[in-house]
Amino acid sequence: xxxxxxxxxxxxxxxxxxxxxxxxxxxxxxxxxxxxxxxxxxxxxxxxxxxxxxxxxxxxxxxxxxxxxxxxxxxxxxxxxxxxxxxxxxxxxxxxxxxxxxxxxxxxxxxxxxxxxxxxxxxxxxxxxxxxxxxxxxxxxxxxxxxxxxxxxxxxxxxxxxxxxxxxxxxxxxxxxxxxxxxxxxxxxxxxxxxxxxxxxxxxxxxxxxxxxxxxxxxxxxxxxxxxxxxxxxxxxxxxxxxxxxxxxxxxxxxxxxxxxxxxxxxxxxxxxxxxxxxxxxxxxxxxxxxxxxxxxxxxxxxxxxxxxxxxxxxxxxxxxxxxxxxxxxxxxxxxxxxxxxxxxxxxxxxxxxxxxxxxxxxxxxxxxxxxxxxxxxxxxxxxxxxxxxxxxxxxxxxxxxxxxxxxxxxxxxxxxxxxxxxxxxxxxxxxxxxxxxxxxxxxxxxxxxxxxxxxxxxxxxxxxxxxxxxxxxxxxxxxxxxxxxxxxxxxxxxxxxxxxxxxxxxxxxxxxxxxxxxxxxxxxxxxxxxxxxxxxxxxxxxxxxxxxxxxxxxxxxxxxxxxxxxxxxxxxxxxxxxxxxxxxxxxxxxxxxxxxxxxxxxxxxxxxxxxxxxxxxxxxxxxxxxxxxxxxxxxxxxxxxxxxxxxxxxxxxxxxxxxxxxxxxxxxxxxxxxxxxxxxxxxxxxxxxxxxxxxxxxxxxxxxxxxxxxxxxxxxxxxxxxxxxxxxxxxxxxxxxxxxxxxxxxxxxxxxxxxxxxxxxxxxxxxxxxxxxx
Numbered sequence: 001x002x003x004x005x006x007x008x009x010x011x012x013x014x015x016x017x018x019x020x021x022x023x024x025x026x027x028x029x030x031x032x033x034x035x036x037x038x039x040x041x042x043x044x045x046x047x048x049x050x051x052x053x054x055x056x057x058x059x060x061x062x063x064x065x066x067x068x069x070x071x072x073x074x075x076x077x078x079x080x081x082x083x084x085x086x087x088x089x090x091x092x093x094x095x096x097x098x099x100x101x102x103x104x105x106x107x108x109x110x111x112x113x114x115x116x117x118x119x120x121x122x123x124x125x126x127x128x129x130x131x132x133x134x135x136x137x138x139x140x141x142x143x144x145x146x147x148x149x150x151x152x153x154x155x156x157x158x159x160x161x162x163x164x165x166x167x168x169x170x171x172x173x174x175x176x177x178x179x180x181x182x183x184x185x186x187x188x189x190x191x192x193x194x195x196x197x198x199x200x201x202x203x204x205x206x207x208x209x210x211x212x213x214x215x216x217x218x219x220x221x222x223x224x225x226x227x228x229x230x231x232x233x234x235x236x237x238x239x240x241x242x243x244x245x246x247x248x249x250x251x252x253x254x255x256x257x258x259x260x261x262x263x264x265x266x267x268x269x270x271x272x273x274x275x276x277x278x279x280x281x282x283x284x285x286x287x288x289x290x291x292x293x294x295x296x297x298x299x300x301x302x303x304x305x306x307x308x309x310x311x312x313x314x315x316x317x318x319x320x321x322x323x324x325x326x327x328x329x330x331x332x333x334x335x336x337x338x339x340x341x342x343x344x345x346x347x348x349x350x351x352x353x354x355x356x357x358x359x360x361x362x363x364x365x366x367x368x369x370x371x372x373x374x375x376x377x378x379x380x381x382x383x384x385x386x387x388x389x390x391x392x393x394x395x396x397x398x399x400x401x402x403x404x405x406x407x408x409x410x411x412x413x414x415x416x417x418x419x420x421x422x423x424x425x426x427x428x429x430x431x432x433x434x435x436x437x438x439x440x441x442x443x444x445x446x447x448x449x450x451x452x453x454x455x456x457x458x459x460x461x462x463x464x465x466x467x468x469x470x471x472x473x474x475x476x477x478x479x480x481x482x483x484x485x486x487x488x489x490x491x492x493x494x495x496x497x498x499x500x501x502x503x504x505x506x507x508x509x510x511x512x513x514x515x516x517x518x519x520x521x522x523x524x525x526x527x528x529x530x531x532x533x534x535x536x537x538x539x540x541x542x543x544x545x546x547x548x549x550x551x552x553x554x555x556x557x558x559x560x561x562x563x564x565x566x567x568x569x570x571x572x573x574x575x576x577x578x579x580x581x582x583x584x585x586x587x588x589x590x591x592x593x594x595x596x597x598x599x600x601x602x603x604x605x606x607x608x609x610x611x612x613x614x615x616x617x618x619x620x621x622x623x624x625x626x627x628x629x630x631x632x633x634x635x636x637x638x639x640x641x642x643x644x645x646x647x648x649x650x651x652x653x654x655x656x657x658x659x660x661x662x663x664x665x666x667x668x669x670x671x672x673x674x675x676x677x678x679x680x681x682x683x684x685x686x687x688x689x690x691x692x693x694x695x696x697x698x699x700x701x702x703x704x705x706x707x708x709x710x711x712x713x714x715x716x717x718x719x720x721x722x723x724x725x726x727x728x729x730x731x732x733x734x735x736x737x738x739x740x741x742x743x744x745x746x747x748x749x750x751x752x753x754x755x756x757x758x759x760x761x762x763x764x765x766x767x768x769x770x771x772x773x774x775x
Contacts, residue, residue: 009272182689392673457513
């Protein structure tokens with residue numbers, strides 16, 4: 001692996017014009033394809049294998065004219081203080097509004113509140129339901145404008161009018177300002193870490209190109225593959241973060257190789273051969289975690305995961321090829337580690353900084369049976385002592401001296417933060433979770449005030465009586481059973497289709513849609529339906545938005561453990577190959593579980609309990625988005641393994657080259673600690689930029705990933721990992737001999753490059769000997 005990547009890096013450096021042209025051409029093609037592609041329609045949301053989805057599909061089949069997937073809107077009216085909706089003037093205004101709403105070309109039907117008895121008991125609130133031919137996201141601007149115009153006219157007549165429903169859905173707001181701030185913070189971190197604008201600009205430029213190709217490709221395929229807006233948002237988020245980080249590791253290693261006195265083409269080859277190997281395997285873990293979302297069998301999640309995984313693959317390829325090419329263009333503007341340009345001042349000697357590799361050429365010998373052993377004359381600690389230790393060195397030295405205290409503090413601290421996760425409540429956002437400044441939320445509150453909180457989440461009970469001897473009797477039995485259940489306000493009479501073999505019954509619960517009482521009612525209706533099925537041979541199914549949410553949450557909960565087993569298992573095997581150890585991958589997996597639980601605890605505390613919610617603009621608390629736990633597991637696991645690979649491969653490199661376990665930890669931190677910290681800070685800045693999004697789901701994802709990276713990078717990888725390695729000592733790198741022989745040698749440490757050096761040196765010595773003989 002290292003030798004192949006070494007050759008690839010040198011090739012890209014020498015053929016920089018060709019490599020740059022390829023990537024620019026790909027970016028151009030993707031951009032043209034995205035610009036010329038048809039606009040994406042509404043992304044369908046389906047949950048295969050659930051009862052709610054089965055009932056929804058049955059409705060579409062048995063009620064072909066009802067537009068089961070069509071958009072809906074509720075226009076809610078409230079009479080002025082002291083008046084009733086039935087007053088002549090108010091009634092005339094409502095009837096005029098209903099007529100105007102029905103004139104739209106995409107409208108299927110509009111209900112009159114006075115005909116359908118959609119007026120509250122106190123007579124102050126009424127609503128009209130509008131049904132459209134096409135899904136809410138596909139409504140034309142003229143239809144939406146007609147809806148708003150009719151509502152405004154009723155407001156001008158003196159009524160309070162608010163609107164809800166999916167017909168008001170718009171393209172999710174992007175956190176453009178937040179993203180720019182995140183990129184700006186990333187640029188500052190890069191400048192401080194790399195010491196020059198040119199070196200800092202390379203990771204930003206390559207990451208933007210990679211994301212441009214990835215997101216443009218997603219946009220081009222969005223209509224054909226039915227990709228939603230959150231698909232490109234996730235790809236943008238992940239692509240920017242890993243793209244910057246991967247390029248940073250290549251550039252940082254390149255500067256270290258320059259500091260050892262190597263020529264620029266040789267330094268590029270070695271940087272790609274060593275850091276590039278870590279990039280490949282780190283990227284592979286992220287791809288495994290994202291692509292593994294397919295096992296949940298929710299099409300939306302599968303598409304999001306695969307699209308983001310594709311963007312990660314692009315980021316890896318760019319880091320291995322375009323970064324070396326741009327380093328060739330940069331020439332001497334990218335300086336060796338320890339040298340600083342005009343931006344941060346000159347004159348700092350090599351070796352006076354943590355990034356310097358002074359003393360890295362270590363003396364060691366190789367025994368055929370024991371591998372690398374330290375030369376008795378070599379003292380890494382003494383050599384390191386000649387260099388003023390940096391913060392990473394000082395921190396690692398502290399941890400290896402006090403491993404038990406650091407380990408306990410890290411584990412107990414994250415454990416305490418994870419406690420709120422035990423109170424996790426899952427659900428999907430509805431109008432009740434929106435900000436009180438929106439008309440959708442005000443309509444939700446008016447309906448709750450006039451008709452009860454459960455009115456915002458009606459349940460649709462579908463009776464499939466095709467195999468029943470008496471469909472009418474079956475529907476009546478279902479209605480009677482539901483009326484006897486607790487938490488039920490209203491049960492409407494059954495409505496049959498034209499064939500008379502399927503009935504719809506609407507049930508209004510007492511409690512709000514996201515409450516546990518409503519969830520219990522759904523399960524109670526299904527239990528009661530089982531008895532009706534046994535008596536009448538009619539199948540009873542519950543659907544509707546509320547039932548969909550309940551089934552979706554349950555499906556994700558059931559899939560969490562199998563998904564964890566698959567992703568962690570595959571990554572565990574991959575890490576065994578990389579580190580040639582059993583305990584190090586096990587420690588990595590356990591550390592990840594601790595960090596993701598702590599991150600979930602923080603998400604619950606902020607978005608469900610409301611702690612510090614005002615600081616990040618959370619206007620309404622409520623249940624955590626159903627997909628958040630499994631989504632965080634997938635994304636955070638991949639990112640956590642990034643830091644594990646980058647940091648621990650450097651520690652292992654020092655260990656196999658002869659250093660004792662504790663000194664290897666210190667050496668690994670001396671060369672990688674600062675860069676890993678910078679990479680984590682960059683990733684946090686990119687994710688935090690999405691917290692400013694107006695879309696609650698994007699805001700929650702941005703916060704969850706940012707806090708998860710903080711916990712994993714700075715607590716788990718920077719504190720718990722070195723503490724555990726110090727406690728384990730040589731046992732950390734133990735691997736059964738039979739397994740060692742069976743595993744492929746991927747050479748992440750770059751030992752093949754050292755053999756390449758030896759061969760080149762021997763060849764040069766032979767040439768000198770031949771010249772002497774000729775002389």
